[in-house]
Amino acid sequence: xxxxxxxPRHKITKRGQNVTFRCDPISEHNRLYWYRQTLGQGPEFLxxxxxxxxxxxxxxxxxxxxxxxPKGSFSTLEIQRTxxxxxxxxxxxSSPTRQGYNEQFFGPGTRLxxx
Amino acid sequence: xxxxxxxxGPVTLSEEAxxxxxxxxxxxxxxxxxxxxxxxxxxLQLLLKATKADxxxxxxxxxxxxxxxxxxxxxxxxxxxxxDSAVYFCALSIGGxxxxxxxxGTKLQVIP
Numbered sequence: 001x002x003x004x005x006x007x008p009r010h011k012i013t014k015r016g017q018n019v020t021f022r023c024d025p026i027s028e029h030n031r032l033y034w035y036r037q038t039l040g041q042g043p044e045f046l047x048x049x050x051x052x053x054x055x056x057x058x059x060x061x062x063x064x065x066x067x068x069x070p071k072g073s074f075s076t077l078e079i080q081r082t083x084x085x086x087x088x089x090x091x092x093x094s095s096p097t098r099q100g101y102n103e104q105f106f107g108p109g110t111r112l113x114x115x
Numbered sequence: 116x117x118x119x120x121x122x123x124g125p126v127t128l129s130e131e132a133x134x135x136x137x138x139x140x141x142x143x144x145x146x147x148x149x150x151x152x153x154x155x156x157x158x159l160q161l162l163l164k165a166t167k168a169d170x171x172x173x174x175x176x177x178x179x180x181x182x183x184x185x186x187x188x189x190x191x192x193x194x195x196x197x198x199d200s201a202v203y204f205c206a207l208s209i210g211g212x213x214x215x216x217x218x219x220g221t222k223l224q225v226i227p
Contacts, residue, residue: 033214042119042204042217043159056214091159095213104215106159 002026004107006092012113013082020078021110025094032075033104034067035091036060043091049075050097082114117142121205121218128195128225136190136221138179138205146207148172148181148188149215153202162190162203195225 005024013019025032030051035043046065048056051072061067064082069075079086089111093104121138128134140146150162150172163172168183177192188205205218 031213035215040219042206042219043215045214045216048214093159093215102213103161103164104213108158 004092004094004105006090006107006110008110009108010111010113012115014115015082015084017082018078018080019082019112020076021090021112023075023077023092023094023107025074025092026105027073029094029096029105030072031095031097031102031104032069033093033095034075034077035093037089037091037109038087046077079112082112084114087112087114117146117207117209117216119205119207119216119218121203121221123219124202124222126221126223128223130197130225130227131194132225134190134192134195134199134223136203136205136223138188138190138218140186140188140205140207142186142207142209144209146209147213148179149206149208150177150179150188150190151204151206151217153204153220155201159204195223197225197227199223200225 007022032049034046037043049069064080067077089109091109092107095102095104118141147166149164152162163174165172165181171180179190202220202222204220206215208215
């Protein structure tokens with residue numbers, strides 16, 4: 001399967017703990033996005049990478065959140081000192097860079113539960 | 116800012132009924148418009164798209180027309196099946212990074 005993969009699929013943690021999620025995009029895609037989806041809502045944009053450069057961050061991404069894409073391939077999203085309000089599905093998407101619109105392909109998501 | 120408003124669900128229909136899910140948008144500029152679908156237990160999938168005014172996107176019997184004058188992109192299907200049961204998200208993308216702004220989703224349940 002050459003789709004977008006995310007790991008882990010589920011994470012349960014206690015409030016105050018740090019968690020890290022990984023996203024592996026489709027191999028030839030140089031654009032990578034993170035979104036967050038809470039129950040009953042649509043996904044909300046968090047951040048965007050073009051290769052290894054983080055080019056945009058939403059104001060939803062507080063100081064406790066950090067994302068990296070060190071070699072322009074996989075990406076990690078870390079949440080420090082988790083809060084119950086961080087409980088959500090974290091989605092990763094990737095797309096190529098071509099002229100015109102480029103479809104984003106979504107991974108299955110990592111569901112985070114903060115107790 | 117950019118936003119998408121879609122009709123609240125859940126929508127419950129009998130098999131072979133006609134489906135309409137309303138979607139309107141607000142955008143600064145000229146967005147591309149999409150419908151995504153999320154089947155139970157699966158990830159988001161692009162269902163159809165339209166990149167300019169009056170374009171019609173279509174896929175799997177679903178259609179939506181980009182109406183700039185009414186800022187709308189309503190999803191329609193002439194005859195739904197049980198397998199169409201899912202959550203449908205209207206969305207837009209604008210700008211160089213093409214980040215997607217989603218609506219809140221509409222759950223569709225089709226009963227035999």
